[in-house]
Amino acid sequence: MAAIxxxxxxxxxxxxxxxxxQKLALRPLRLTIEEGEVFGFLGPNGAGxxxxxxxxxxxxxxxxxxxxxxxxxxxxxxxxxxxxxxPEQPYFYDHLSARELLNYYGQLSxxxxxxxxxxxEQMLARVGLSDSAGLQLRKxxxxxxxxxxxxxxxxxxxxxxxxxxxxxxxDPMGRREVRDLIQQLRNEGKTVFFSTHILSDAEALCDRVGxxxxxxLRGVGAVADLTSETRGKVEIIFYSQTVPVxxxxxxxxxxxxxxxxxxxxxxxxxxxxxxxxRRERLRLISLTPVRSSLEEYYIQKLQPAEAGDDARADDSRxxxxxxxxxx
Amino acid sequence: xxxxxxxxxFNTFREAVRDRVLYNLIAFALLLSGAAILVGEISIDIERxxxxxxxxxxxxxxxxxxxxxxxxxxxxxxxxxxxxxxxxSRPVRRWEFVVGKFFGLTGxxxxxxxxMALGVFLALLYVAHKFEKMDGWVLVxxxxxxxxxxxxxxxxxxxSSFSTPLMSAVFTFALFVIGSLAEDLRGFARITHGLxxxxxxxxxxxxxxxxxLNVISxxxxxxxxPGRLILYNSVYALLYSTMAISxxxxxxxxxxxx
Numbered sequence: 001m002a003a004i005x006x007x008x009x010x011x012x013x014x015x016x017x018x019x020x021x022q023k024l025a026l027r028p029l030r031l032t033i034e035e036g037e038v039f040g041f042l043g044p045n046g047a048g049x050x051x052x053x054x055x056x057x058x059x060x061x062x063x064x065x066x067x068x069x070x071x072x073x074x075x076x077x078x079x080x081x082x083x084x085x086x087p088e089q090p091y092f093y094d095h096l097s098a099r100e101l102l103n104y105y106g107q108l109s110x111x112x113x114x115x116x117x118x119x120x121e122q123m124l125a126r127v128g129l130s131d132s133a134g135l136q137l138r139k140x141x142x143x144x145x146x147x148x149x150x151x152x153x154x155x156x157x158x159x160x161x162x163x164x165x166x167x168x169x170x171d172p173m174g175r176r177e178v179r180d181l182i183q184q185l186r187n188e189g190k191t192v193f194f195s196t197h198i199l200s201d202a203e204a205l206c207d208r209v210g211x212x213x214x215x216x217l218r219g220v221g222a223v224a225d226l227t228s229e230t231r232g233k234v235e236i237i238f239y240s241q242t243v244p245v246x247x248x249x250x251x252x253x254x255x256x257x258x259x260x261x262x263x264x265x266x267x268x269x270x271x272x273x274x275x276x277x278r279r280e281r282l283r284l285i286s287l288t289p290v291r292s293s294l295e296e297y298y299i300q301k302l303q304p305a306e307a308g309d310d311a312r313a314d315d316s317r318x319x320x321x322x323x324x325x326x327x
Numbered sequence: 328x329x330x331x332x333x334x335x336x337f338n339t340f341r342e343a344v345r346d347r348v349l350y351n352l353i354a355f356a357l358l359l360s361g362a363a364i365l366v367g368e369i370s371i372d373i374e375r376x377x378x379x380x381x382x383x384x385x386x387x388x389x390x391x392x393x394x395x396x397x398x399x400x401x402x403x404x405x406x407x408x409x410x411x412x413x414x415x416s417r418p419v420r421r422w423e424f425v426v427g428k429f430f431g432l433t434g435x436x437x438x439x440x441x442x443m444a445l446g447v448f449l450a451l452l453y454v455a456h457k458f459e460k461m462d463g464w465v466l467v468x469x470x471x472x473x474x475x476x477x478x479x480x481x482x483x484x485x486x487s488s489f490s491t492p493l494m495s496a497v498f499t500f501a502l503f504v505i506g507s508l509a510e511d512l513r514g515f516a517r518i519t520h521g522l523x524x525x526x527x528x529x530x531x532x533x534x535x536x537x538x539x540l541n542v543i544s545x546x547x548x549x550x551x552x553p554g555r556l557i558l559y560n561s562v563y564a565l566l567y568s569t570m571a572i573s574x575x576x577x578x579x580x581x582x583x584x585x
Contacts, residue, residue, distance in 0.1 A: 013583075057416045060583040077418050085416035091408050093338065095345040107334045108417045152413055162416075 001071055003160050003191035004033040004056070008065035011051055025051045027216045028065060033193055033208075035159075038186050040202035040223075041195040042298060043212040049195035050088055052212070053164050056193075057085050070159060081110055084153035088164040088195075090145060094138035098129050098148050101137060102155055109156040123151040128177065142169040150181060161185060163194035167201055179205060203227065203294040211301040218301035226297045233290040234270050236263045239283040246276035264290060331419050332427040339431020340438075343397060348435060351389050352442050358385055363450040374454035379465060379547040382447035387472045387543070389443065390436050391503060394476050397435070398483025399495040401428040402575075406584055415584075422576045429484055429572055436476045444469050461549035464542075467557060471540040474564035478535050479503060481571035488575040488582070506537035535567055 008028040015023045026048045033039045041049050054060045056067055058074055072079045092101055102120040111119065124133045127147040137145065146169050153161055166182070167175045182205050185192050196202055202209050203223060210220045236252075240261045243254040247263055250272055254263035265273045267289070277284055343349070359382055366377045402425065405411040414424060444466075451462060482502055486495035505512070509531060516527035540560055542552050 054584070057412070059412060059415060060585075061581070077420060080416060080418040083416065085413065087409060087412040087416075089409075090413065091410055092413065093342060093410055095342045096338075104334065104338055105413065105417065108331055108414060108419050110418055149413075156417075 001035055002032045002068070003035045003037065003070060004031070004193060005068040006031040006052075006056075006065075007067060009052070009055055009062050009067050010064040011055060011060065012063045024215050026055070029212075029217055031210060031217065031220065033191060035191050036186070036189050037207045038182060038192045038205055039194070040206035040209040041193065041212060042197065042199065042202055042209050043195075044197055044302070047212045048215040049212060050164055051215070053085075053087075053162055053193075053195060056162065057083075081156065082159045084156065084158035084161040086149045086153040086161075086163045086166055089142075089168060090149035092137050092145065092148060092152075094136060094140075097134050097136055098124060098140070098151075099133040101148065102152060105152045106155055111156055119155065119157075123155050126154075126181070127151045143171060143174050146170055146174070146178075150178065154181075154185070158190070160191045160193070163192065165196055166194055167196060167198055175201070199294050199298055209294065211298055213302050219297070221297065223294060226294055227291055232267050233264050234267055234273075234287055235290050236265065236270075236273055236277075236287050237261070237285040238263075238277055239285065240280075244276050244280050244282070246279070247273055250276070260285065329423060331423050332430060335414075335419070335424060335427025336430035336434060339401070339428050340434045343432070343435040348393060348397065349439060349442075351393065352439065352446075355385060355389055355443050356446055359446050359450045363453045367454050375451065375549075376547045378450050378454050379447070379468075380543060382443075382450055383465070383468050383472065383543040383547070386440060386443045386447065386469065387475065387541075390440060390472065390476050391479055393439065394432065394436060394479040395483050395496055395499050395503070397432055398480045399487045399492045399499065401432060401484055401487065402579065403487045403492050403495070409584075411584060421580050425484065425488075425576050425579055426572065429480060432480050433477055436480070437473060440469060440473055440476070459549075461546075461551075464546040464550070464552055467552045468542050468546045470557075471542055471560055474560060475537055475540045477568045478506075478537070478564055478571070481568040481575070482535065485571040485575040485578075488578040502534060503537060506535040507541065508538060509534055509536040510538040536563065540564065 006029050008030055009026065010024075010028045011026040012022045012024045015021050029052065041052065043049050051060065055062055056069065056074070058080075067074050069079045070082055093104075096104065099120060102123060103116065106116045106120060121130070121133075124130045127150050129144065129147055129151065132140070132144065137148065140148065146166070150163075150166065153163065163182075166178050170178060179201065182192055182194070186205075194205075206223050208220060208222050209226075211218045238261055239259055241256060241259055243252075243256060243261055243263065247254060247265070250265055250269045252263040252265040252269075252273065254261055263273070270287070274284070274287075359378075362381050363378055366374050366381075370377055402411075405414075405428075411424070415421065447465065447469075448458075448462075451465075452458065479499065483495060483499045486498045490498065512527065512531040512534065516524060516531045519527045539556070542556075545552065
């Protein structure tokens with residue numbers, strides 16, 4: 001079953017003094033996320049990521065279209081008990097301690113009193129806040145608040161977790177812990193939909209990514225496909241303090257780094273390049289095909305619409321992915 | 328009561344207590360004890376009148392100020408600070424949130440009024456040295472003051488559901504002042520004719536009638552409060568508050584949270 005089915009969801013706001021001018025925040029969005037999937041929603045600031053999440057959480061209302069979460073309509077109150085949400089830069093009731101806050105959210109989520117306290121302690125431990133559990137949140141740092149946010153999002157053991165910029169405000173250690181947490185959620189069979197503009201996080205964690213820009217979904221793809229495609233070039237690394245002349249004549253782009261050379265040559269010149277190394281008696285370290293990166297895909301999709309349209313026309317792989325995504 | 332409303336109400340009460348809202352009781356206690364000592368020194372035979380008048384007026388004003396200034400932020404502060412996001416992403420309906428916040432604030436005011444009432448009775452005991460039967464009417468006046476708070480909270484919540492905190496405070500305070508003169512407005516409407524008469528009558532009946540809830544002077548003089556007035560005022564305050572809260576809910580249900 002699909003965890004999320006977004007069916008032409010659209011949002012525009014009336015702006016200006018007389019509220020007559022329409023500002024489009026999200027163009028009709030059609031997207032399907034399967035259960036158990038970790039989906040990364042990528043895009044620059046102001047692209048429409050948070051608007052999409054707010055629409056799915058019922059915090060703003062769509063201008064057109066609808067969505068189904070875990071097979072139920074958005075306005076079905078049952079949906080919320082199976083969903084967890086971490087807003088971007090979360091702010092909580094700072095008169096409460098972390099323990100009190102989680103207990104309050106547990107009550108609102110309909111968690112039975114029996115076992116709630118134990119679950120709260122378990123969540124505090126999971127995000128590394130056991131020692132500060134009794135401290136009022138007004139004394140928490142930004143990173144600690146983000147951890148509280150993560151704890152409240154998974155407190156009631158939801159099937160589906162929405163995370164809006166979960167790595168925001170975290171130090172490298174904290175980011176790593178969040179990555180581990182998302183991995184654990186995946187292992188537990190949860191569906192995770194998270195927005196980010198940090199591509200390395202998406203590449204490391206996501207099964208699929210969607211690129212959104214200026215309120216428009218520009219592309220959807222499986223990360224494994226995007227990063228496995230070779231680009232007709234190979235990277236050869238070998239021991240040498242100079243670039244052999246024979247290699248340069250093959251059209252290699254080479255740079256020397258200490259006593260190693262890193263050279264990129266066209267795939268059809270691979271054998272000839274190796275022959276040069278053999279002839280010069282140079283020791284080979286590695287030879288790997290140059291693969292596409294998520295960053296390249298991202299940048300390609302963020303190009304102006306006309307260029308993007310041309311790219312889409314040529315991109316059969318992307319079409320296949322979009323079919324799979326129901327786009 | 329729906330358990331989620333209870334949890335939200337309790338959290339609102341807890342927030343008010345931890346944000347030191349009840350510290351106003353210290354100011355109230357200082358004012359009343361100072362007044363009681365002063366009255367005991369300079370007044371002859373009207374000590375009770377002065378203490379009841381001053382005490383109940385202070386209870387009303389302190390409470391109205393709290394009702395307005397917390398009431399206008401009940402919902403708007405949660406939207407601005409985005410604390411609402413993690414609440415509404417749970418199985419909490421928007422109307423439950425509004426009603427829970429309303430009960431939380433009125434609960435705070437009831438507790439606040441309870442302690443202030445204790446202060447009034449202690450001051451009364453200090454100046455009169457004993458309680459009399461007519462002092463029981465002070466309790467009725469206090470009950471009417473609580474009804475007044477319900478209406479002010481509901482109005483503050485209603486205005487804050489579509490307006491800025493500053494404008495909500497201005498609207499609520501203006502309605503409180505106009506409503507305190509509602510009986511005069513109704514008298515004016517009765518003697519005015521034509522279109523002006525219609526408008527005056529409409530305004531007189533739309534604005535909350537706070538003057539009917541003000542029996543401070545009456546009980547200070549030891550006069551009884553008719554049972555019928557207690558019933559009418561109770562029904563009126565509950566209906567008016569329910570209408571204002573319903574309006575707030577209707578607006579909030581459709582509101583996009585930015």
